[in-house]
Amino acid sequence: MADVAALVESARQGAPRAVARLISLVEGASPQLREAMAAIAPHCGNAYVVGLTGSPGVGKSTTTSALVSAYRAQGKRVGVLAVDPSSPFSGGALLGDRVRMGEHASDPGVYIRSMATRGHLGGLAWAAPQAIRVLDAAGCEVILVETVGVGQSEVEIAAQADTSVVLLAPGMGDGIQAAKAGILEIGDVYVVNKADRDGADATVRELNHMLGLGEARQPGDWRPPVVKTVAARAEGVEEMIAALDKHRGWMDERGVLAERRAARAAKEIETIAVTALRRRMGELRGGKRLDALAARVAGGTLDPYTAADELVEGVTEGG
Template identity: 80%
Template sequence: MTTVDVPTLVAQAREGRPRAVARLISLVEGASPHLREVMAALAPLTGGAYVVGLTGSPGVGKSTSTSALVTAYRKAGKRVGVLAVDPSSPFSGGALLGDRVRMSDHASDPGVYIRSMATRGHLGGLAWAAPQAIRVLDAAGCDVILVETVGVGQSEVEIASQADTSVVLLAPGMGDGIQAAKAGILEIGDVYVVNKADRDGADATARELNHMLGLGESRGPEDWRPPIVKTVAARGQGIDELVEALEKHRAWMDEHGVLDGRRAARAAREVETIAITTLRGRLADLHGDARLDALAVRVAAGELDPYAAADALLDGLTEA
């Protein structure tokens, strides 16, 4: 096993050294044996970053919008981290890096850290290691972390469970309004963006979206009503309005105690995922195990039902 000086890596990441941040995220992606030590070291350093998720169908301009947001936040003096989740290469399993190419304008900015992550077959538009990677960027001192999903369409609702604020992007002429209604995407957006608003049909798309958001609406006067922002991200138009909408949502969450609740729920899902993954790993080692074989014989003989056998097996695993 390769020796890793975790305290030094963490200290260097806190200083903003990109190589240290890259190494830590690589340890996360590779499920390194040092991962527990890394997470323990990072835990007291997290909680300061504002995590914004961007999702939407392919072609709506997620990467361009992300890049424009980076520019806006850097002008405000904020350190920005970007996790651009790409489709996995069918050959290497790695990310195709298309998003990072489109954000090359920020490559030389020491106040921006951009990382492409492969989904590696994980459904929901996010890489399985995304929660821990977000934690690394948070601990490294990023004020804002932008998480751009893979762009696979209707399965991308997972971003809502990883972000403080979820931004759903649509574009005119792509039938996104109807797709959004089908996908349940209207349930996850905190801010909606009609990008490429210089195209014909942008106003109609915004009206349709506004109508859909109002259908069956049961929000109270204190509840958040997602705004609709029209942008032309390629020219930077509407980006200041988008940042303003994001800041308003963050302020609303702070005022109503929603932000802490979202982050606690996110932590609960992360803990649950780790626990289930650990159990699955232990179960995978059970083939040929004497405990499993003994229980199987009893089930086959009708002495024990399979549910009771499974309970007994799990009790043994959790006690181990």
């Protein structure tokens, strides 16, 4: 068993091994996770969390690496969580992220961690916020959370981040896909990467048009900017960071940042509570209560809503 207090203290000093072991406790849902989260709680709440999402091939890892370089040039400690919502056996995103960000591997001011959600989108909601807490407590001033854009995971990444960045690339049909996937509702900053390609300006115009057709905004509301970058050459990265800084300032000024973080904490609490209830229900499934209720519903002597009420009452009262 790990000495949690010693691990947390080492992580607070920025020791990569300690940070890695704490995140492993998160991923493995270790019995020591409660103790670890209680120990790091007083040291959280300082990091700025930026979520990056987009379709495969738009250059998320390259953009993330460019952002890391820019933030490090400002002297900031940076954490990167590269989340793969597909199978942990695919290896694609996990290996690819490490290769593309390899230039930062020896930098003690950068911590990079790949996380697989093991085939379940809900895994992002379960593990990511607690891994973010670990990086926050370890002194990371900026945490970049990168995920493959596959519909629901885009919405989930928005729920984990202070600022959500949606990346697109010209010539990939991303503009039309953006409208279909509803990502126009989650982006705080839009980035058209690979802007040296033909069609970049058209993609920017289409995005701005779609954003203009969105919900009516009141004076002072945030209007997501569209930034052009060529991340492979670090072009446009400063403009992207300026957009992120502007959004953070806007949130601070209007109390939106505190609201988002409270909503994130509420979601985290809810996920932990629901997971615990599901575990209890799984235990009940092995018993006779659920089977008896199911037989009564199937036989027409009990309606499913009343049966569910009885099941919830049994779970919350300890069965």
